[in-house]
Amino acid sequence: MIDPSSMQEWIRRMNNGSEEAFRVVYDQTKEHVYGTVSLLINNREDVSDVVNEVYAELITSLPKYDLGKPFRPWLTGLTIRQVNNWNRKLWRKFRLVERSKSFALHEPNPGSDAVVLHNEHRSSLVELVQKLPYKHKSVVVLRYYHEHSFEEISELLGIPVGTVKSRHHAALAKLRKHAVTIFSEEEGGIPSCPSNIN
Numbered sequence: 001m002i003d004p005s006s007m008q009e010w011i012r013r014m015n016n017g018s019e020e021a022f023r024v025v026y027d028q029t030k031e032h033v034y035g036t037v038s039l040l041i042n043n044r045e046d047v048s049d050v051v052n053e054v055y056a057e058l059i060t061s062l063p064k065y066d067l068g069k070p071f072r073p074w075l076t077g078l079t080i081r082q083v084n085n086w087n088r089k090l091w092r093k094f095r096l097v098e099r100s101k102s103f104a105l106h107e108p109n110p111g112s113d114a115v116v117l118h119n120e121h122r123s124s125l126v127e128l129v130q131k132l133p134y135k136h137k138s139v140v141v142l143r144y145y146h147e148h149s150f151e152e153i154s155e156l157l158g159i160p161v162g163t164v165k166s167r168h169h170a171a172l173a174k175l176r177k178h179a180v181t182i183f184s185e186e187e188g189g190i191p192s193c194p195s196n197i198n
Helices: 004-015 019-040 044-064 071-097 119-130 134-145 150-157 161-177
Strands: none
Touching: 004 019, 004 044, 004 071, 019 044, 019 071, 019 119, 019 134, 044 071, 071 134, 071 150, 119 134, 134 150, 134 161, 150 161
């Protein structure tokens, strides 16, 4: 893993058109981006396409990036926006061709939460988190997969902190309703960091 100062230099070179720099930045961030997208996109076949769109948008948007600010949160915000764009495109496509079998129209009933299960349940918990409504799922992913504060999530999603906390509470309530293992929702009650979920 490249240290932040070296990463900023590679980003600067990438912004100047260096293909080598793009490869370095890609290698250093692809796991982060892929992990985020795979948690937010339900259809596994779409994940690679969305990741490709993230990096295409990265090249386009990089001149707007402030080198004085941390890169990882900025990239996470860009990734979230591309996932949102993808979901909107899917919804438009659904309405045009009425492919009801390909898209779930009802609010799913999740069985558990990524933050309340032990390691042996990780493959199942990812599926369960993915069944949350998108507005709840995005908060859970940013909170527990990327370990952002409520204030940071508010900035990334462009919504008030109160809304973030409300969605977080609603998401955990839905997940906990059918949780395999119950833990406290309060801060410090999470048994393990789900940032290693893949």
